Amino acid sequence: MAIDILMPALSPTMETGTLAKWTVNVGDAVRSGDVIAEIETDKATMEVEAVDDGIMASILVEAGTEGVAVGTPIGRLAEDGETIDDVAATPTSATPPSAPAPAVAAEPVAAEHVAAEPVAPQQPALQQPAMAAPKADRIFASPLARRIAAERGIDLASLRGSGPYGRILRRDVESAAMPSNSPAAMASASTGTAIQGDSRIEANSQMRKIIAARLQESKVAAPHFYLTVDCEIDALLAARRQMNERAPDGVKISVNDLIIRAAAMALIKVPKANASWEGDHTRLFSHADIAMAVAVEGGLVTPVIWAAEQKGLVEIATISRDLATRARDGKLAPEEFSGGSFTISNLGMFGVREFAAVINPPQGAILAVGAGEQRPVVHDGQLAVATVMTVTLSADHRVVDGAVGAQWLQAFKGYVEAPVTMLL
Secondary structure, three states, X not given: OOEEEEOOOOOOOOOEEEEEEEOOOOOOEEOOOOEEEEEEOOOOEEEEEOOOOEEEEEXXXXXXXXXXXXXXXXXXXXXXXXXXXXXXXXXXXXXXXXXXXXXHHHOOOOHHHHHHOOOOOOOOHHHHHHOOOOOOOOXXXXXXXXXXXXXXXXXXXXXXXXXXXXXXXXXXXXXXXXXXXXXXXXXXXXXXXXXXXXXXXXXXXXXXXXXXXXXXXXXXXXOEEEEEEEEEOHHHHHHHHHHHHHOOOOOOOOHHHHXXXXXXXXXXXXXXXXXXXXXXXXXXXXXXXXXXXXXXXOEEEOOEEOOHHHOOHHHHHHHHHHHHHHHHOOOOOHHHOOOOOEXXXXXXXXXXXXXXXXXXXXXXXXXXXXXXXXXXXXXXXXXXXXXXXXXXXXXEOOOOOHHHHHHHHHHHHHHHHOHHHHHO
């Protein structure tokens, strides 16, 4: 009996994903554990492994398809004794949702052009293998795409359309490079000025769409308030140097590792700050599960260091380095970037002095860390110079009161300015 390959749920919050790539073709032998596809989620691009043996009989959802619902059949395997034709004649166990409306509808095409060149309706995903490709001697393109291509001297035959049935859309033309001998390009080169209105379209990835939706929801739903303090970190930097001199080979403790440790200790000291708002109730976390924001291609992910208050600095340094490396390589497991009770976003390495971060829902707070820099300070009425780091706590006022946020920052500042107290 044919085996349906279903769109997997790669994280607890995943509802849809983008089928970024198939790594097998129809007719290929597949064994359990083989990587057969890559799925782009809100956090990363994940590899999908086969759970059964068989022959790849059909691909129901083509590579590049966005918004594929979890549980949708995306491909089919033929078992022993079955042929590809047998599988094609067998109905799937579930019906995938209809494909989204053609993207060309979003183009600002004049009304008279729409009637002149109607777009055929998109076929359901199950019928995609049977769709006939456009004839080689005809180029399918929207009227607006044709006009822009003519203005820029771009040969439509050289482009690959991203619309239904390979139709060339405005974004395909605008993202294409102009031929160097085109009138528009030569005019730009001769005058040294940009073409008025010149731009290009870059499709938003599934990760970028989810980040946008979650952060917009956070700013709208969570009443943010902000508390900022300056921390003198000369003692912390000196302690870091001493620890690195004595650390095991291959281990290097960073300032961010010390910040993670200090934040975790402060959350245990002020437990009311280690909470999240969940409507009818507030969740108070037993451990300081610190999520750290890591910039990746096309967005960011927040891998979690679980129970950070129970880990020493060598262990935190080892874990944080491993998580950051695998996050950038897209190799994190879903459970490694889901959850957490508190987030740290550090832009100090970019020279950013101070900023306010958006809360990562449903968490109750996030700490934005700026660069450490030498600034004038006053000690006992005397002017001095110290290395100062500015941090800003963004808190959800539904769950963290102003006084609680201030107490947490006071505790955090105490650990940072006297790092030996983290060992007590």
